[in-house]
Amino acid sequence: MSSLDEHGLIARHFRPLATAAGAHRLLDDAASYAPPRDLDLVLTKDGIAEGVHFPAGEAADLVARKALRVNLSDLAAKGARPVGYLVLLGLPDDWSEAWIAGFAAGLAADQHEYAVELYGGDTIRSGRLVISITAFGTVPPGGMVRRSGAQPGDRLYVSGTIGDGALGLRAATGDPHLHGLVGEADRIFLADRYRLPRPRMALAEAVRRFASAALDVSDGLAGDLDKLCTASGVTAEVAADRVPLSAAAAACVAADRSMLDLCLTGGDDYEILAAVPSRSAPDFESAAMAAGVPVSCIGDVRAGAGPARFVDVAGQELRLVSRSFSHVRTDDPLR
Amino acid sequence: MSSLDEHGLIARHFRPLATAAGAHRLLDDAASYAPPRDLDLVLTKDGIAEGVHFPAGEAADLVARKALRVNLSDLAAKGARPVGYLVLLGLPDDWSEAWIAGFAAGLAADQHEYAVELYGGDTIRSGRLVISITAFGTVPPGGMVRRSGAQPGDRLYVSGTIGDGALGLRAATGDPHLHGLVGEADRIFLADRYRLPRPRMALAEAVRRFASAALDVSDGLAGDLDKLCTASGVTAEVAADRVPLSAAAAACVAADRSMLDLCLTGGDDYEILAAVPSRSAPDFESAAMAAGVPVSCIGDVRAGAGPARFVDVAGQELRLVSRSFSHVRTDDPLR
Known part of the structure; x- marks a missing residue:
C-alpha cells in the first residue's frame, strides 16, 4: 500500500x-x-x-x-x-x-x-x-484487411515461426516432458517467446497492400486458419513441413513428433497469417523482406468448405487432435 | 457452463x-x-x-x-x-x-x-x-470540453440531483441507519439511482456550446469540483442549500443533517458539473430546458486556489469530513 x-x-x-x-x-x-x-x-x-x-x-x-x-x-x-x-x-x-x-x-x-x-x-x-x-x-479508407477476402488460388503466408508460444508456455511452467526433450537454452528461448510476443508491426503495410485476408495467429495456426477460411467461404491446404519452426521448436519436434501437433494448434504465436493472391506474391515477399520480416509460404487457399487440411511430405493428412488451444481446459470455451 | x-x-x-x-x-x-x-x-x-x-x-x-x-x-x-x-x-x-x-x-x-x-x-x-x-x-475540432477552462466569475451548474448515488449505495446494502431515516419508497428510489446511473447525454450539446469547463460527478461533488478548480487554476464557492436534492435525499437530510455531508462528497451521481461564463448562462439554461435536463446554479468560480468552499445560508463554511468517496476504504487510493 x-x-x-x-x-x-x-x-x-x-x-x-x-x-x-x-x-x-x-x-x-x-x-x-x-x-x-x-x-x-x-x-x-x-x-x-x-x-x-x-x-x-x-x-x-x-x-x-x-x-x-x-x-x-x-x-x-x-x-x-x-x-x-x-x-x-x-x-x-x-x-x-x-x-x-x-x-x-x-x-x-x-x-x-x-x-x-x-x-x-x-x-x-x-x-x-x-x-x-x-x-x-x-x-486508408476501407483499407482494413479483413478475414473474409481470401480467394481460391491465394497463397498462404505466415510470418516468423509457429509453435514457440505453445511450447514456451510449457517451458515457462516447467513442464517435465518438454524438459526431457530439449536443453536449457532452447527452453529459455521458448519461454521468452511465450512471455513476450513480437507483434509484426513492420509487416502491416505489406499486408495492407497485398493480402486478400489476414489475422494474427493467437489461438493456434489450424484454428485461426479455419476462421479465415470460414469468413472467406473457402478451405485451404497447408504443407505441414513448410510451416516455419524455430531451431528450438524443431528440436522439440525432432525429439517427439507429437510436438508438431502442439505447434500447429497451440496459441500465443502472434505471427501474421495472410492470404495473398498469387500475382501479388512476389511483391508481398519483396515488401516483407524490405520490412525485415521473414515470411513463409505454407500452402494455398482452395475452393470448398470445412477445416483446412494439413498434409505431410507424402501427401497424407495429419490428424490434429484439436484445432486450437485453450489456456485453461478444453471444456471451457473462454480464454 | x-x-x-x-x-x-x-x-x-x-x-x-x-x-x-x-x-x-x-x-x-x-x-x-x-x-x-x-x-x-x-x-x-x-x-x-x-x-x-x-x-x-x-x-x-x-x-x-x-x-x-x-x-x-x-x-x-x-x-x-x-x-x-x-x-x-x-x-x-x-x-x-x-x-x-x-x-x-x-x-x-x-x-x-x-x-x-x-x-x-x-x-x-x-x-x-x-x-x-x-x-x-x-x-467538432477542438470542441472537447475540458476540466481546465473555468474562469473567475463563471457560474457553476449541476444537472439533476446530487447525493442519490451515495445514499443509494447505503439503501442497496441495507444500511440500518438509512433504514431508520426514510421509508421504503425513498430507499427503493435511492437504491435504483445507485444501481442505474442516468448519463446526461441530452445535455452534451449545451455543455459543448456554452460551458468553459465540465466533468461528470462520479467521485463526489466536492472532490470533483476541486479537480475542476485545480485544472483551471481557480477556486469556487458553492451555496450548499442550492445543491439540488431529490425528495428522497432531502428527506434523509431532514432526518439527519449529517447526510448532507454524504450527499456533497459521496460518489456515483453521474450528473454533470459545468462552469458557464455568466454571459452564456441564460443560453445554457435555455438549451438545458430545451433538452429536458434540469440544471441548477449552485455557486460560482472565484480567483484563487485551494478547495472549493461550501457555505450554508448564514454564510458559514461547512466542514466536510472528506472531499470524495471511496468505495472500498478510505486508506485505499484505488476504486
Missing part, C-alpha cells in the same frame, strides 16, 4: 507515457484525437488475466508489454498503423506501487519500440490482476 | 448488438470506423468490478448498463455525441450462459436508449467479474 492516492499514482507513473496532446496529460475524463483526414480508424480490445493468460507472479513489465502487444498484433494483422491505446489496470488487493512502477516501465519501453502513446485509462481494484487494453490505429 | 464455445456465445448474444458496419458482425479481429470529416474523436475508458463498484450478485443487465453508462457519462460531460463502444467481459469461474444473456440484454436496452453500437470486445475468464468499456464519440 502506498501513501499516494490514485491521482498521485497516475501522475507519477502514467503521465510520462501520455505524450500525445489529446491525452491531456491524463488530467481529464477523456482523451481527444483528431483523425488524419481520409483515414479509417481500426480499433481492437483484448484483455489478459493472471493465471489464465500469464502465470501468477509474472514480472510487471512483462505483463504490461504482453497486454499491449497482443493488441498491437491485431492492428498489424489488419494492416493498420498503430496510434495509441487506453488501459484498464485491475489490481489485486495486495498491489504495490513498485509493481505499478514496473508495469508503467514495461509500457514505456514498448511505446518507444512501437511508436504508440497512452491516451487514457482507469486503475481499479479487481481482486485479481486483469489488464484490458483498447488500441487504435489508422488505415 | 455451456456447450457453446466462445465463438458461439458471441454469435448468439453479442452479434445482434454489433449493428455498425465497422463492427464486421464481430467476425474479425478488429473494428473499423470512418470518422466524419472534421470531427474529433473523444475516447474514454472506465472499468467496474464486482464487490467494488457494484454489489456481488447484482443483476447481469444492471451490471452491463452501469458499465456502459459510466462511460457515456464521461462523453456527455465532455460535450461529445456518443458513437460506439468496445467491451471486455471478464467472467468468474462459475459464469453461466444465462448471465451472459442478461448482460447482453442490458447492453441492448441501453444501445436503444443512447443510440450507441457495439464495435467489438473480448470475453475472458478473470476469476472475478470485471467489465471494462471503451466508449467513443465525436465533437
Whole structure:
C-alpha cells in the first residue's frame, strides 16, 4: 500500500507515457484525437488475466508489454498503423506501487519500440490482476484487411515461426516432458517467446497492400486458419513441413513428433497469417523482406468448405487432435 | 457452463448488438470506423468490478448498463455525441450462459436508449467479474470540453440531483441507519439511482456550446469540483442549500443533517458539473430546458486556489469530513 492516492499514482507513473496532446496529460475524463483526414480508424480490445493468460507472479513489465502487444498484433494483422491505446489496470488487493512502477516501465519501453502513446485509462481494484487494453490505429479508407477476402488460388503466408508460444508456455511452467526433450537454452528461448510476443508491426503495410485476408495467429495456426477460411467461404491446404519452426521448436519436434501437433494448434504465436493472391506474391515477399520480416509460404487457399487440411511430405493428412488451444481446459470455451 | 464455445456465445448474444458496419458482425479481429470529416474523436475508458463498484450478485443487465453508462457519462460531460463502444467481459469461474444473456440484454436496452453500437470486445475468464468499456464519440475540432477552462466569475451548474448515488449505495446494502431515516419508497428510489446511473447525454450539446469547463460527478461533488478548480487554476464557492436534492435525499437530510455531508462528497451521481461564463448562462439554461435536463446554479468560480468552499445560508463554511468517496476504504487510493 502506498501513501499516494490514485491521482498521485497516475501522475507519477502514467503521465510520462501520455505524450500525445489529446491525452491531456491524463488530467481529464477523456482523451481527444483528431483523425488524419481520409483515414479509417481500426480499433481492437483484448484483455489478459493472471493465471489464465500469464502465470501468477509474472514480472510487471512483462505483463504490461504482453497486454499491449497482443493488441498491437491485431492492428498489424489488419494492416493498420498503430496510434495509441487506453488501459484498464485491475489490481489485486495486495498491489504495490513498485509493481505499478514496473508495469508503467514495461509500457514505456514498448511505446518507444512501437511508436504508440497512452491516451487514457482507469486503475481499479479487481481482486485479481486483469489488464484490458483498447488500441487504435489508422488505415486508408476501407483499407482494413479483413478475414473474409481470401480467394481460391491465394497463397498462404505466415510470418516468423509457429509453435514457440505453445511450447514456451510449457517451458515457462516447467513442464517435465518438454524438459526431457530439449536443453536449457532452447527452453529459455521458448519461454521468452511465450512471455513476450513480437507483434509484426513492420509487416502491416505489406499486408495492407497485398493480402486478400489476414489475422494474427493467437489461438493456434489450424484454428485461426479455419476462421479465415470460414469468413472467406473457402478451405485451404497447408504443407505441414513448410510451416516455419524455430531451431528450438524443431528440436522439440525432432525429439517427439507429437510436438508438431502442439505447434500447429497451440496459441500465443502472434505471427501474421495472410492470404495473398498469387500475382501479388512476389511483391508481398519483396515488401516483407524490405520490412525485415521473414515470411513463409505454407500452402494455398482452395475452393470448398470445412477445416483446412494439413498434409505431410507424402501427401497424407495429419490428424490434429484439436484445432486450437485453450489456456485453461478444453471444456471451457473462454480464454 | 455451456456447450457453446466462445465463438458461439458471441454469435448468439453479442452479434445482434454489433449493428455498425465497422463492427464486421464481430467476425474479425478488429473494428473499423470512418470518422466524419472534421470531427474529433473523444475516447474514454472506465472499468467496474464486482464487490467494488457494484454489489456481488447484482443483476447481469444492471451490471452491463452501469458499465456502459459510466462511460457515456464521461462523453456527455465532455460535450461529445456518443458513437460506439468496445467491451471486455471478464467472467468468474462459475459464469453461466444465462448471465451472459442478461448482460447482453442490458447492453441492448441501453444501445436503444443512447443510440450507441457495439464495435467489438473480448470475453475472458478473470476469476472475478470485471467489465471494462471503451466508449467513443465525436465533437467538432477542438470542441472537447475540458476540466481546465473555468474562469473567475463563471457560474457553476449541476444537472439533476446530487447525493442519490451515495445514499443509494447505503439503501442497496441495507444500511440500518438509512433504514431508520426514510421509508421504503425513498430507499427503493435511492437504491435504483445507485444501481442505474442516468448519463446526461441530452445535455452534451449545451455543455459543448456554452460551458468553459465540465466533468461528470462520479467521485463526489466536492472532490470533483476541486479537480475542476485545480485544472483551471481557480477556486469556487458553492451555496450548499442550492445543491439540488431529490425528495428522497432531502428527506434523509431532514432526518439527519449529517447526510448532507454524504450527499456533497459521496460518489456515483453521474450528473454533470459545468462552469458557464455568466454571459452564456441564460443560453445554457435555455438549451438545458430545451433538452429536458434540469440544471441548477449552485455557486460560482472565484480567483484563487485551494478547495472549493461550501457555505450554508448564514454564510458559514461547512466542514466536510472528506472531499470524495471511496468505495472500498478510505486508506485505499484505488476504486
